[in-house]
Amino acid sequence: MEIRPIISALMRSKVAMILIGLQVALTLAILCNALFIINERMQRMQRPTGMNETDTFVISSFGFGQGFNVQTTIDTDLAMLRSLPGVVDAAATNGMVPLGGNGWGSGLNIKPDQKTETASTAFYMSDDHAINAYGLKLIAGRNFKPEEIAFMTQNNRKTSPIAIVSRALAEKLSPPSGDVVGKTFYEDTNAFTIIGVVDRLEVPWVNWDGQSFENSTIWPTHMVYGNGSTYLIRAEPGRRDEMMKTVETKLADSNKSRIVRSLRSMEKVRNDAYVDDRAMAIILGGVIIALLTITALGIVGMASFWVAQRTKQIGTRRALGATKFDILRYFLTENFLITTAGLILGGVLSYALSLWLLTHVDGAKLLPWYYVPVGFISLWLLGQAAVLGPAMRASRVPPAVATRSV
Amino acid sequence: MFSYYLQLGLRSLKRNPILTALMVFGIALGIAASMTTLTVMHLMGSDPIPWKSDKLHIVNMDSWSPDNPFSEDGSLPDQVTYRDAMALMRAGKADKQAAMFNLALPIQPENQEVKPYLSLVRTTFSDFFSMFEPKFQYGRPWTKAEDDAHARVVVLSKAGNEKLFGGGDSIGKTVRMDDIDYKVVGVLDDWPLRILFYDISGRGSFETPEDYFMPFTTGIDLKKRPSGNNSCWKDSGPGWEAYLDSECVWIKFWVQLDSPAHLADYKSFVDAYVNEQKKSGRFQRPLNNRLYDVNQWMVEQKVVSSDVKVQSGLGFAFLIVCLVNTIGLLLAKFTRKAGEIGLRRALGASRRQIFAQFLTESSVVGLAGGLLGLLLTGLGLVVVRALYTNFKTVAQLDWQMVALTIVLAVVSAIVAGFYPTWRACQVAPAAQLKTQ
Numbered sequence: 001m002e003i004r005p006i007i008s009a010l011m012r013s014k015v016a017m018i019l020i021g022l023q024v025a026l027t028l029a030i031l032c033n034a035l036f037i038i039n040e041r042m043q044r045m046q047r048p049t050g051m052n053e054t055d056t057f058v059i060s061s062f063g064f065g066q067g068f069n070v071q072t073t074i075d076t077d078l079a080m081l082r083s084l085p086g087v088v089d090a091a092a093t094n095g096m097v098p099l100g101g102n103g104w105g106s107g108l109n110i111k112p113d114q115k116t117e118t119a120s121t122a123f124y125m126s127d128d129h130a131i132n133a134y135g136l137k138l139i140a141g142r143n144f145k146p147e148e149i150a151f152m153t154q155n156n157r158k159t160s161p162i163a164i165v166s167r168a169l170a171e172k173l174s175p176p177s178g179d180v181v182g183k184t185f186y187e188d189t190n191a192f193t194i195i196g197v198v199d200r201l202e203v204p205w206v207n208w209d210g211q212s213f214e215n216s217t218i219w220p221t222h223m224v225y226g227n228g229s230t231y232l233i234r235a236e237p238g239r240r241d242e243m244m245k246t247v248e249t250k251l252a253d254s255n256k257s258r259i260v261r262s263l264r265s266m267e268k269v270r271n272d273a274y275v276d277d278r279a280m281a282i283i284l285g286g287v288i289i290a291l292l293t294i295t296a297l298g299i300v301g302m303a304s305f306w307v308a309q310r311t312k313q314i315g316t317r318r319a320l321g322a323t324k325f326d327i328l329r330y331f332l333t334e335n336f337l338i339t340t341a342g343l344i345l346g347g348v349l350s351y352a353l354s355l356w357l358l359t360h361v362d363g364a365k366l367l368p369w370y371y372v373p374v375g376f377i378s379l380w381l382l383g384q385a386a387v388l389g390p391a392m393r394a395s396r397v398p399p400a401v402a403t404r405s406v
Numbered sequence: 407m408f409s410y411y412l413q414l415g416l417r418s419l420k421r422n423p424i425l426t427a428l429m430v431f432g433i434a435l436g437i438a439a440s441m442t443t444l445t446v447m448h449l450m451g452s453d454p455i456p457w458k459s460d461k462l463h464i465v466n467m468d469s470w471s472p473d474n475p476f477s478e479d480g481s482l483p484d485q486v487t488y489r490d491a492m493a494l495m496r497a498g499k500a501d502k503q504a505a506m507f508n509l510a511l512p513i514q515p516e517n518q519e520v521k522p523y524l525s526l527v528r529t530t531f532s533d534f535f536s537m538f539e540p541k542f543q544y545g546r547p548w549t550k551a552e553d554d555a556h557a558r559v560v561v562l563s564k565a566g567n568e569k570l571f572g573g574g575d576s577i578g579k580t581v582r583m584d585d586i587d588y589k590v591v592g593v594l595d596d597w598p599l600r601i602l603f604y605d606i607s608g609r610g611s612f613e614t615p616e617d618y619f620m621p622f623t624t625g626i627d628l629k630k631r632p633s634g635n636n637s638c639w640k641d642s643g644p645g646w647e648a649y650l651d652s653e654c655v656w657i658k659f660w661v662q663l664d665s666p667a668h669l670a671d672y673k674s675f676v677d678a679y680v681n682e683q684k685k686s687g688r689f690q691r692p693l694n695n696r697l698y699d700v701n702q703w704m705v706e707q708k709v710v711s712s713d714v715k716v717q718s719g720l721g722f723a724f725l726i727v728c729l730v731n732t733i734g735l736l737l738a739k740f741t742r743k744a745g746e747i748g749l750r751r752a753l754g755a756s757r758r759q760i761f762a763q764f765l766t767e768s769s770v771v772g773l774a775g776g777l778l779g780l781l782l783t784g785l786g787l788v789v790v791r792a793l794y795t796n797f798k799t800v801a802q803l804d805w806q807m808v809a810l811t812i813v814l815a816v817v818s819a820i821v822a823g824f825y826p827t828w829r830a831c832q833v834a835p836a837a838q839l840k841t842q
Contacts, residue, residue: 190641
């Protein structure tokens with residue numbers, strides 16, 4: 001292979017070579033880190049909540065005026081909602097849904113008055129219809145019974161001494177088997193016995209630490225501070241949008257001294273929850289596209305310039321017996337060499353950038369090694385594709401050029 | 407001479423339209439990426455109340471559990487208990503002070519055609535208005551006497567007034583909230599607060615101020631739980647009185663301290679207060695009270711998210727790639743003009759004149775790139791606003807940034823053009839003429 005003459009030719013235009021190499025290096029560094037961030041965000045957004053997200057929606061009611069009785073309102077509403085054709089099930093909640101952002105979290109202990117908590121958990125307060133309405137999977141123990149549902153207000157903080165927990169939480173409370181059914185745990189000084197385990201239920205906060213992200217507890221309690229109530233409703237498949245309208249009207253009509261608000265499908269809840277991650281992924285995706293475009297155009301520009309500058313030499317080589325393919329191969333090899341040099345520098349820059357991100361961004365992780373070879377291959381291909389046009393033009397230079405004086 | 411160089415430059419740029427377009431486009435894209443991200447970061451981090459941001463302070467006290475810190479990273483609760491808020495209010499040691507929390511209350515408009523709706527009501531003290539300085543369209547803030555009297559009065563925002571009373575002078579009218587009537591004493595004018603710095607953790611940095619304000623004392627009488635954050639390390643027990651008496655933190659406490667001396671005095675006052683409380687068994691953690699001014703608070707609360715910083719960093723890295731690209735292309739272009747340079751040099755042009763000519767050409771590329779970049783920045787900000795629905799106040803071009811964009815583009819192009827121009831000047835006239 002004719003690497004030697006290529007290198008000696010390159011040495012005659014060092015600066016141009018360095019510029020292209022540098023551009024490739026920076027491109028690799030940005031590409032790898034941006035791809036890594038995008039990939040992390042996509043994985044974050046794909047975390048399953050454990051519930052049925054396609055058919056469910058939430059709606060809140062806020063009563064006002066002296067005559068408003070929140071307890072009877074909740075009972076009437078639930079009876080109405082559950083009997084509505086098109087509704088699979090409905091549960092009252094303390095405004096908490098996975099990804100919803102609002103809710104109550106606390107530590108959970110094996111002993112009362114324990115100083116450091118065993119696990120942190122989100123406390124969903126709902127009822128015996130929660131498993132069916134959320135669409136959770138009960139994998140051990142049993143569901144709540146209607147008579148076990150407590151009604152808790154600011155002045156009467158009665159709770160039931162039982163709970164259902166998520167599998168992740170069960171495994172943390174009782175490793176390694178996660179067999180917690182029948183065992184008693186403590187929230188502060190409140191003791192409760194676990195009666196069931198659901199396969200998965202995310203906490204409401206997308207930014208909770210990954211360790212506790214699926215640590216959820218459900219208490220059989222209708223918690224009401226004030227006159228608000230929130231319902232989670234699961235419609236029959238395909239009827240969600242229709243049921244959202246129906247439920248909103250029904251609730252509003254059933255009682256004039258209340259405000260019906262915050263009607264949101266779980267799909268929208270998910271969209272809202274990950275708005276930052278999605279924006280970040282899209283913006284970085286845009287940067288990558290712009291970056292690859294600029295770098296490709298830069299290579300095209302420089303290669304065209306080189307071809308124009310060397311027209312006479314190309315002609316001479318052709319006259320001396322080089323085939324069109326030899327010329328083509330010359331430019332492709334030249335680009336490969338420059339790109340490779342740039343990529344080696346770029347590998348170092350990638351980790352420099354990754355380290356910078358590590359020190360400046362909370363929760364950033366070091367770039368995994370395999371992004372670098374992926375970046376190498378992409379930029380090799382990009383370089384070869386970009387140089388192909390000018391190289392083809394070079395290969396079409398007729399040998400007769402050598403005989404002309406200019 | 408400059409206009410002649412400009413003409414030469416334009417002619418030369420016209421001769422290679424594709425190469426020129428490539429350079430202009432490259433600079434424009436780099437500028438747009440860096441300026442879009444920079445604008446967002448700049449507006450997010452910029453002082454929302456520059457004339458007194460160093461005087462306004464939020465009070466943080468470590469009243470948390472003796473067993474566990476409030477947070478792993480060492481930050482303190484950003485809210486205080488009702489007991490402490492009231493003690494600090496009663497002491498009145500700051501130049502101005504305002505405890506505050508939000509209530510979600512049903513608003514029942516007189517106009518039957520407007521359905522009742524739920525709204526956030528900020529309950530605070532009369533000093534709130536002279537501390538944060540919203541302008542009044544009608545009326546005035548409520549008075550200290552009204553604070554003490556638990557007066558049923560309300561101040562409306564301009565938007566709130568428009569919704570309830572069609573925007574007219576509504577002073578003296580009543581607003582019905584949850585079956586209780588409140589008298590309107592003031593209506594605010596537009597209050598363009600870019601960062602809602604007084605309630606970052608409760609409402610979010612880029613929300614707009616509330617539409618309704620009422621005295622804190624009146625709000626407490628309603629015995630309703632706050633609608634913002636509430637954090638407890640110990641069970642508060644049943645009932646409203648127990649809640650007021652509990653160690654739960656749910657009130658933000660802001661003070662205005664007009665001089666560094668007042669700040670130091672206030673700090674010692676808070677420390678003394680906590681030490682006094684320690685005697686009765688409260689505040690069992692090590693003495694740790696902090697006063698943050700507005701800008702310190704915005705840093706502490708990470709108003710500028712790390713995502714935005716990463717975007718700016720990558721935006722600038724991208725600009726560098728674009729510049730390297732432009733240097734390469736200019737180099738290619740100027741090298742091809744060696745013959746022309748040789749000719750001009752032979753006819754008597756000095757190196758300095760050649761230099762001026764070629765730098766003019768690069769600046770034209772920079773200016774064109776800057777203008778196109780500005781257009782793309784505008785577009786970029788539209789995209790940012792669409793992606794981050796809550797960034798409305800911070801994803802906007804402002805004049806400072808427009809000027810910076812153009813300057814950055816021209817300077818970038820000149821910097822990019824420097825080496826190629828220098829190379830062009832090195833052309834030896836005789837050698838060039840000979841090979842022709």
